[in-house]
Amino acid sequence: MEQPFEKRFPVNAKDYKLYEEVGEGVSATVYRALCIPLNEIVAIKVLDLEKCNNDLDGIRREVQTMSLIDHPNLLRAHCSFATGHNLWVVMPYMAGGSCLHIMKSAFPEGFEEPVIATLLREVLKALVYLHSHGHIHRDVKAGNILVDSNGAVKLADFGVSACMFDTGDRQRSRNTFVGTPCWMAPEVMQQLHGYDFKADIWSFGITALELAHGHAPFSKYPPMKVLLMTLQNAPPGLDYERDKRFSKSFKELVAACLVKDPKKRPTSEKLLKHHFFKHARSYDYLVRTILYGLAPLGERFRVLKTKEADLLVQNKAFYEDKEQLSQQEYIKGISAWNFNLEDLKSQAALIQDDDDAPNAEDQDGSRKQRDRHDVVGLSAERISPEMPSNSIAASSQEDGLSDLHDLESSLASFPIKPLQALKGCFDIGEAEGTNGPNWKGVTQLESEQLITKSSRAMDQDAGRNEGENSGQSSSSTRQVVPEHKKFLSGSLIPDSAFSPNKFTGDGDRDFPQPKFPSERNYSGPLLYRQRRETNNPSSEDSSEGAVVQRGRFKVTSADLSPKGPTNCTFNPATGGSTSPTSLNLRASAVLPSLQCILQQNTMQREEIIRLIKYLEQSSGKLGDLSEVGTNDLLQIPPSSAREKELQSQVLQLQQSIGNLVEELQRQKMKNIQVCPLTLN
Numbered sequence: 001m002e003q004p005f006e007k008r009f010p011v012n013a014k015d016y017k018l019y020e021e022v023g024e025g026v027s028a029t030v031y032r033a034l035c036i037p038l039n040e041i042v043a044i045k046v047l048d049l050e051k052c053n054n055d056l057d058g059i060r061r062e063v064q065t066m067s068l069i070d071h072p073n074l075l076r077a078h079c080s081f082a083t084g085h086n087l088w089v090v091m092p093y094m095a096g097g098s099c100l101h102i103m104k105s106a107f108p109e110g111f112e113e114p115v116i117a118t119l120l121r122e123v124l125k126a127l128v129y130l131h132s133h134g135h136i137h138r139d140v141k142a143g144n145i146l147v148d149s150n151g152a153v154k155l156a157d158f159g160v161s162a163c164m165f166d167t168g169d170r171q172r173s174r175n176t177f178v179g180t181p182c183w184m185a186p187e188v189m190q191q192l193h194g195y196d197f198k199a200d201i202w203s204f205g206i207t208a209l210e211l212a213h214g215h216a217p218f219s220k221y222p223p224m225k226v227l228l229m230t231l232q233n234a235p236p237g238l239d240y241e242r243d244k245r246f247s248k249s250f251k252e253l254v255a256a257c258l259v260k261d262p263k264k265r266p267t268s269e270k271l272l273k274h275h276f277f278k279h280a281r282s283y284d285y286l287v288r289t290i291l292y293g294l295a296p297l298g299e300r301f302r303v304l305k306t307k308e309a310d311l312l313v314q315n316k317a318f319y320e321d322k323e324q325l326s327q328q329e330y331i332k333g334i335s336a337w338n339f340n341l342e343d344l345k346s347q348a349a350l351i352q353d354d355d356d357a358p359n360a361e362d363q364d365g366s367r368k369q370r371d372r373h374d375v376v377g378l379s380a381e382r383i384s385p386e387m388p389s390n391s392i393a394a395s396s397q398e399d400g401l402s403d404l405h406d407l408e409s410s411l412a413s414f415p416i417k418p419l420q421a422l423k424g425c426f427d428i429g430e431a432e433g434t435n436g437p438n439w440k441g442v443t444q445l446e447s448e449q450l451i452t453k454s455s456r457a458m459d460q461d462a463g464r465n466e467g468e469n470s471g472q473s474s475s476s477t478r479q480v481v482p483e484h485k486k487f488l489s490g491s492l493i494p495d496s497a498f499s500p501n502k503f504t505g506d507g508d509r510d511f512p513q514p515k516f517p518s519e520r521n522y523s524g525p526l527l528y529r530q531r532r533e534t535n536n537p538s539s540e541d542s543s544e545g546a547v548v549q550r551g552r553f554k555v556t557s558a559d560l561s562p563k564g565p566t567n568c569t570f571n572p573a574t575g576g577s578t579s580p581t582s583l584n585l586r587a588s589a590v591l592p593s594l595q596c597i598l599q600q601n602t603m604q605r606e607e608i609i610r611l612i613k614y615l616e617q618s619s620g621k622l623g624d625l626s627e628v629g630t631n632d633l634l635q636i637p638p639s640s641a642r643e644k645e646l647q648s649q650v651l652q653l654q655q656s657i658g659n660l661v662e663e664l665q666r667q668k669m670k671n672i673q674v675c676p677l678t679l680n
């Protein structure tokens with residue numbers, strides 16, 4: 001359909017001439033290129049297979065989908081082939097670039113409604129096609145809506161698409177935590193019951209807001225906060241002061257898509273009939289309104305990339321803290337994340353909302369009211385009935401402490417599997433390299449302990465201010481920071497390919513100079529790839545259900561349950577040890593238990609002494625009791641209820657010391673029997 005039957009694209013690299021870079025994703029760099037035999041300008045997506053070892057299946061699926069689809073609103077691959085360690089995917093060149101690029105270059109505040117209607121209608125047609133063929137796109141966003149020089153609109157990037165007809169492992173992949181958080185549907189985040197193509201409808205609604213505002217709701221927040229806000233807050237919408245310019249039908253369309261219960265969202269087919277699309281115009285209209293005046297794509301891309309790099313350098317100077325830096329990177333929309341749960345918790349607390357008014361999306365009380373009972377899983381029960389509905393979002397955004405609590409309790413509210421998945425995701429921050437995830441020597445057990453520790457610290461710090469809490473949280477945080485980033489513009493292709501004289505403008509529409517100011521809004525998703533070093537120092541993860549992270553969140557739904565503690569722990573409640581008791585138990589395995597018992601014993605002794613001292617001070621009548629034995633003390637009849645209580649506690653402690661000592665002896669005996677040589 002896309003190309004005439006006789007047009008065959010060669011599958012040999014020498015038949016193509018690469019020009020400038022026009023886009024970067026997490027896994028690929030896209031170049032404008034010339035197909036020499038056909039004398040046709042194309043785009044070539046170059047994927048470095050060595051860097052994508054963990055996700056070859058994803059790549060295969062992407063290429064397969066791109067070759068099989070046949071719809072004018074979907075970006076189809078002409079052909080693909082391997083060359084060296086790269087995979088080249090040859091596709092039509094979309095000279096306008098992505099809607100995200102266009103907004104960043106010229107429409108930082110978003111598009112006008114007729115433009116949005118036109119773009120969305122085309123995207124929806126693509127979704128109707130995909131859904132009717134059993135596909136979920138799973139990454140619908142402005143960055144994946146491409147426009148060509150004639151104003152034709154195509155949905156691109158099938159890197160994480162899934163097929164509803166898949167079975168087995170691939171079917172399971174449909175339940176994975178995948179997508180880009182700001183656009184991700186709540187049911188995808190929660191993973192309670194899996195999800196279907198309605199997840200695309202949510203992303204479509206978020207994309208509508210993105211096109212209207214120039215950035216997606218919550219795009220300035222770090223990933224964990226986005227998850228929390230999506231799950232806890234009412235869905236974002238267009239109900240606010242700044243959205244006056246938009247029609248009622250647009251607001252209704254957005255509201256219809258952004259319903260938390262996927263069953264209540266319309267299908268793509270039904271949505272296409274929405275009266276909002278009466279505002280849609282022709283492709284030509286897009287050329288006149290959004291493409292006119294734009295510089296060639298490669299140039300725009302280069303300018304944006306330079307600005308982003310500058311911004312990153314500035315931020316680096318400003319934020320010495322690497323966590324802050326990584327947060328900044330996220331805010332700017334880079335989707336290659338490398339983080340862990342503790343980092344995210346710190347970030348959730350650290351993030352300040354002082355750069356502008358809270359998102360209008362979060363403020364509207366009526367929507368909250370409406371959605372209170374519509375929230376999947378978390379929010380309805382968690383919203384305090386006394387709290388005015390319109391203050392909830394504000395407080396959840398402005399109060400770092402409450403964020404931390406929210407975070408803890410939200411995670412606690414997750415069903416086990418998603419919780420493990422999330423933890424797995426955050427702990428295993430790196431998955432792209434050949435060496436597996438970036439698992440920096442922290443076991444699941446340690447991770448759990450850290451979480452517990454952090455939550456206890458929060459309890460203790462409840463009265464302190466946010467900054468202190470952040471610090472507290474940070475200090476207990478493992479410093480797993482993003483890998484050093486580098487900009488590898490054209491790394492896969494000889495530099496000469498990008499020399500200015502190669503920049504011919506062939507096939508690219510040479511738009512007149514943009515009439516827009518250079519000051520731009522840099523919030524929003526994905527501008528350039530945050531590439532990671534391939535030589536990840538990680539080697540310790542061999543977990544099943546390992547995380548695959550292609551710049552978007554992607555966590556397998558395979559069982560990520562903890563492997564169980566490897567060290568023996570003493571259970572004070574039963575007085576017994578959970579350590580194995582088999583005969584071939586080694587002394588080295590028993591000793592930690594014994595040490596633990598001894599430690600407990602010592603602690604309890606100290607507690608008794610403390611109690612005695614307390615008694616001594618509080619009664620004041622007993623004279624100098626330091627010389628008096630505990631038993632003697634206990635002979636003295638208590639003169640107050642408090643004394644009585646303390647005496648009984650002392651008795652209990654003594655009893656438990658007795659038990660512990662017995663246990664210690666038992667263990668010693670056992671140990672001697674099992675490993676006499678070791679102990680001798």
Ligand SMILES: Nc1ncnc2c1ncn2[C@@H]1O[C@H](COP(=O)(O)OP(=O)(O)OP(=O)(O)O)[C@@H](O)[C@H]1O
Pocket residue numbers: 022023024025026027028029030043045075091092093094095097098101143144146156157159335526550551552
């Ligand atoms: N056919 C094309 N014509 C022009 N530009 C393109 C084309 N395909 C992709 N691009 C640009 O390159 C960018 C990266 O491409 P793409 O999204 O396919 O890579 P990716 O690695 O899959 O990205 P992601 O980070 O979303 O995973 C796009 O956002 C777009 O701006």
